[in-house]
Amino acid sequence: MITETWAVSSYSMPDENCVEARCSRHPTGEATEVAVRDTKWRTGPMLSLGSGAWSAFVAGLRREDGSA
Template sequence: METSHDLDRAQWRKSSYSGTNGGECVEVADGCAASVPVRDSKDPAGPVLVLSAGAWQAFVDGLR
């Protein structure tokens, strides 16, 4: 199991469904093996939640 993540150089992306009105948005970072880092786009220096790839997929499937 991966226990640490170096996110200093992470490339964060926001959903294409996110508007530009400063609403509630999350960003995810690509390129982390077997995990998906998630953060609040309004607080990029804030905490990061790191989910397993399976947990992230279940979350996205639940949104559909």
């Protein structure tokens, strides 16, 4: 498995609530998991989602009416 480095959200601002995400990929390049953590608490817990669950989460955020 190939794990990419943590990426900080483009919406992150100093002294604000910020998140980072990291994608793990199969050697074929297919995403297998996305992990999310708090930028201010990098040693704390992280949320890990399978690639399908991550895609559904992002699709829900992109809906204009906010419905899931």
